[in-house]
Amino acid sequence: MDKQEIHKLAERYLTGDLDAKEKQTVDDLLETDNAFGQVFSRYLIANQEAKELARAKWKEELMTHFKKEEQPTSSVESKKGRLFYLRRLAAVAAVFLLVFGAFWLWNKSHSPNLFADATSEVYQARIDKLDKRSEESQFKFLFDNKDFKQAQLFAKKQFTIADEMDKMLWQERQGFCLWQLKRWEEALVVFKDLEKNDILLAKKNPALWYQAITYLGMEDKEQCKQVLERILASPEHNYMVKAKDLRKQL
Amino acid sequence: MKDNDIELIQEIRKGYLHRRRAETKLFQQYQYFVQQAVNKYALDESELESAYCDAFMALVEQILDGRFRGESSTKTYLYRIFNNKCLDAVRKNARDKRSIHDTAWIEDWTHLSSRAISALKTLINQEMIEEVKQAFKKLGEKCAMLLTNWGRGYSAKEIADMLGYKNAHTIRTTKSRCMDKLLEDDKLREQLK
Structure with a gap:
């Protein structure tokens, strides 16, 4: 042998x-x-x-999650002291919140014209607080609160600094936000770019489907049909069923 | 098992980009185990983080090869593995010497019979392992990338998509060629003649 x-x-x-x-x-x-x-x-x-x-390699990638969180480093000796430290920190935070809350309520009742500004200040404070969390949570917070404008800017920023693999995710998210904002032309540019950048995904690439629904938003049925045809021409494409359904409706 | 668990497991099994997203979500979901363990084990935070990563990778590998059957939630399962990994790290710190079972990894290859395992444990020695490790360093970038993706548990089809190969068959052929190249051994060729 x-x-x-x-x-x-x-x-x-x-x-x-x-x-x-x-x-x-x-x-x-x-x-x-x-x-x-x-x-x-x-x-x-x-x-x-x-x-x-x-x-x-995988572990190296996973360990970066911890670095991103910027958790304080500790030694075995300092472990006991930590609990005390955290309690003190919680007490200070509680007092701060009470004062801040009282101020906000006072401001709300005494200057109704400034209500919008006060709200946005609280909102900004929450965003600042979120800066310490992971990028995923920050984006989710903005998106779930339907603050698509901020979410899009955030995704755009992340796109420029993310590593190669994550770039695609941020680009996709940026497109979602633009789509929600009905900024169709810009969304289309992002999704077309995603298609080019995401060649590795081949038949799993959702970019074509996103383009189709963007054209639909623009009420450009012809272009939408053309993109759907491209999906249908690619056998076993992940969006085959959805594309067929939409094609029928058109 | 919770719906969220089922969804994450399905996403991981779908592969590639779905897998990546689900992995990140799952990893961050239970990352707090590390903080909880700070007062429990005589390990510093970086050791606990490393144990959490090892436990997480074991969980994903077991989801992929079907050893995780969903009899308990991912949280319970991951917590159990994480605790074991922490204990291993504590023991390793307690007696910092190399294990005598250097070839214990052979048992992780689930399809090998007990006869094969025992024969291979006799055949494999440190020198042989070093030889292959050295050969890996000399391997071209393409082959190294293909083999490490294979080692990460991606299917031939996924690797083909990722690295821009024509199809899964090409990946299998290329992998076979890379392995032949990697294990090119003049001394052994002489022996076989």
Whole structure:
């Protein structure tokens, strides 16, 4: 048996594609044929090494979540003191909130004309507070509060600083916001760009579908149909069913 | 299992971009375990963060290969793995020496029979592992990227989409070629002749 054949056999063994008889033959060879065992072992090590390298890279990515949170670093010695520190911090925060709340209520009752400004100040304060949280929460907060303008600006900013993979997500979110704001032309530019940048996704790429519904918002049925045709022409496209339904409606 | 759990698991299994989003969500959802464990274990925060990452990766791997059957919630399951990882880290700190079971990872390859595992444990030695590690460093960028994506548990189809290959079949052929290249060994070739 040559090396390539052993590799193929090992691959099938590791993925569970060998039947019982083949498995037994390999087990026998591992126990009796040293050369076979050597090649098989190296193949297994190479697979394990690939797994470990992938895990190391993955872990590195995951650890950045902690760095983003900017959590205070601690040592074992300071652990006991932390609880006391947190309690004090909570007490200070509670007093601050009471004072701030009282001021806000006073301001609300004494200067009704400034109500809008006061509200926006509170809102801004909440946004500032959120700055300490993850970007995901910040965007979700803005989007859920239907502050699409701020959400779009935030997504745009994130798009410029995010790593390659996350760029696509932020670009997509930016498009959603523009769509909600009915800024169709700008949304279209973003979704077209997303299509170009997101070539890796191929048939899973939702950018074409977004373009179609944007054209629909612009009441440009012809362009919408053309984009839907592109989805329908791509077999097994993820948005095939939706595209078919919309095409029928048009 | 909660609806939220089911949704996240489905997203992870869908792969690639869906998987990435769901992973980020799941990771951040239980990140507070680290803070909770600060007073529980004699580990510093970076060690706890590392344990949480290891536990999280184990959970995702088990979701992908079907070992996580959803009999408990993701929270309970992750918490259990995280606790075990913390205990491992504490033990490792207590006796800071290399484990004698250096080849214990072989048992993680679930399809290998017990006979194969025991034979491979005898065959594999540190020198052989080092040789392959060195060979990995010499591997071209394309092959290294393909093999590490494979190692991360992405399917051939997903890798094809990600790296711009024609289809899953091309990925399988290229992977096989990369492995042959990686394990090119003149001494061994002589032996086999």
